[in-house]
Amino acid sequence: MAPVFDPIEQNENIDSKIIAGLERISRVFRLLLWDIAKDENLSPIQIQFLIFLLYNKPSRRRITDIANEFNLTKATVSDAISSLEEKNLIEKDKNTEDKRSYAIKLTPKGKKLAKQLSIWADVLKNNLKNFNQEEKEAVLKFIFKLIESLYEAGIITIQRMCFSCLYFQRDIHPNPEAPHHCNFLNKPLSIVELRLDCEDYAPIESN
Amino acid sequence: MAPVFDPIEQNENIDSKIIAGLERISRVFRLLLWDIAKDENLSPIQIQFLIFLLYNKPSRRRITDIANEFNLTKATVSDAISSLEEKNLIEKDKNTEDKRSYAIKLTPKGKKLAKQLSIWADVLKNNLKNFNQEEKEAVLKFIFKLIESLYEAGIITIQRMCFSCLYFQRDIHPNPEAPHHCNFLNKPLSIVELRLDCEDYAPIESN
Numbered sequence: 519m520a521p522v523f524d525p526i527e528q529n530e531n532i533d534s535k536i537i538a539g540l541e542r543i544s545r546v547f548r549l550l551l552w553d554i555a556k557d558e559n560l561s562p563i564q565i566q567f568l569i570f571l572l573y574n575k576p577s578r579r580r581i582t583d584i585a586n587e588f589n590l591t592k593a594t595v596s597d598a599i600s601s602l603e604e605k606n607l608i609e610k611d612k613n614t615e616d617k618r619s620y621a622i623k624l625t626p627k628g629k630k631l632a633k634q635l636s637i638w639a640d641v642l643k644n645n646l647k648n649f650n651q652e653e654k655e656a657v658l659k660f661i662f663k664l665i666e667s668l669y670e671a672g673i674i675t676i677q678r679m680c681f682s683c684l685y686f687q688r689d690i691h692p693n694p695e696a697p698h699h700c701n702f703l704n705k706p707l708s709i710v711e712l713r714l715d716c717e718d719y720a721p722i723e724s725n
Numbered sequence: 726m727a728p729v730f731d732p733i734e735q736n737e738n739i740d741s742k743i744i745a746g747l748e749r750i751s752r753v754f755r756l757l758l759w760d761i762a763k764d765e766n767l768s769p770i771q772i773q774f775l776i777f778l779l780y781n782k783p784s785r786r787r788i789t790d791i792a793n794e795f796n797l798t799k800a801t802v803s804d805a806i807s808s809l810e811e812k813n814l815i816e817k818d819k820n821t822e823d824k825r826s827y828a829i830k831l832t833p834k835g836k837k838l839a840k841q842l843s844i845w846a847d848v849l850k851n852n853l854k855n856f857n858q859e860e861k862e863a864v865l866k867f868i869f870k871l872i873e874s875l876y877e878a879g880i881i882t883i884q885r886m887c888f889s890c891l892y893f894q895r896d897i898h899p900n901p902e903a904p905h906h907c908n909f910l911n912k913p914l915s916i917v918e919l920r921l922d923c924e925d926y927a928p929i930e931s932n
């Protein structure tokens with residue numbers, strides 16, 4: 519089978535065209551992130567760390583959490599974290615220190631910057647205005663199912679998302695529109711209600 | 726309006742959830758590309774250049790074409806190109822030299838490597854097997870419409886894609902399933918038949 523980037527393959531195989539199309543969209547994210555990174559003299563991943571720290575509670579702000587979130591090694595995360603520390607954007611959260619690890623928190627300067635940077639992808643949102651609700655729901659279902667499949671294939675780890683959450687019960691309701699259940703919210707979840715970044719998430723494995 | 730990465734915003738706004746979801750998928754591409762880049766001691770963008778050179782004809786293999794394709798400055802492209810030249814993976818295509826510019830071509834060594842690397846995103850394709858044809862068509866339409874919107878908003882440049890092609894005629898057929906027309910192929914194009922990487926593409930602006 520020819521690679522997804524082969525033009526002839528794309529004409530004949532819708533799967534290849536979809537993957538090549540998603541890759542094209544992923545370039546837009548890269549582009550936007552690089553633009554803002556250049557302006558701030560930070561690396562793209564450092565910007566994403568700052569935003570992650572802005573929206574997560576202390577128990578989800580350890581080096582391990584960041585490594586899992588971005589599918590990076592702890593060593594890579596530690597390097598970026600040290601550099602952010604030198605810039606006085608983050609610091610150890612002393613309240614959370616125990617024998618094994620500690621959480622990281624934004625300094626006031628870091629928090630201010632993270633808030634500014636957190637809009638880096640928002641320009642894309644304006645480009646959804648030409649789609650109706652039905653189209654949006656279809657694409658959101660696709661996104662969730664694809665992420666789930668990548669997770670189950672071991673290609674990515676996920677956290678803060680229903681699929682790997684302690685409270686998630688898969689396919690327990692007969693209604694095909696809302697087959698899943700959240701034991702924390704105590705209600706059925708439709709596919710579009712599944713969460714990508716849930717504040718109530720708890721990982722299945724204790725850590 | 727809260728940023729798309731704000732968990733509360735995502736729960737309330739499907740647009741934010743879609744963008745955050747696409748960003749999550751874009752991380753998978755970054756991850757796969759970095760993995761292969763580390764193994765080959767190349768940068769992610771250098772890998773994408775090699776694959777681009779593999780699938781494009783000489784008239785689309787100038788520095789300008791690569792810069793447009795990846796929305797990079799010519800200076801950035803030139804740097805990466807010099808480094809690939811030092812590694813004996815690419816060379817000037819002497820046949821195409823004129824006063825203004827020249828095309829780049831892969832050396833035999835570069836071609837062999839580009840072929841190996843070109844499968845970097847293919848693992849994602851296996852994860853589309855749980856979707857039916859209708860779901861795939863819906864998502865492909867979404868991808869094309871989103872790319873078109875980003876192009877029209879001036880966020881990205883595109884080439885080798887119908888929207889910026891000399892041969893493309895928009896919305897000239899009454900059939901809503903195949904409203905567009907390609908003057909090169911001389912036939913109506915349905916939305917899923919639109920091309921991302923077309924070998925017959927010609928840019929609207931002469932260059």
Ligand code: SF4
Pocket residue numbers: 678679680681683684685686687699700701702703712713716717718719720
């Ligand atoms: S909504 Fe939140 S708490 Fe409930 S299953 Fe999903 S991730 Fe877990």
Ligand code: SF4
Pocket residue numbers: 885886887888890891892893894906907908909910919920923924925926927
């Ligand atoms: S199919 Fe190719 S030649 Fe035809 S309009 Fe699209 S890009 Fe141009």
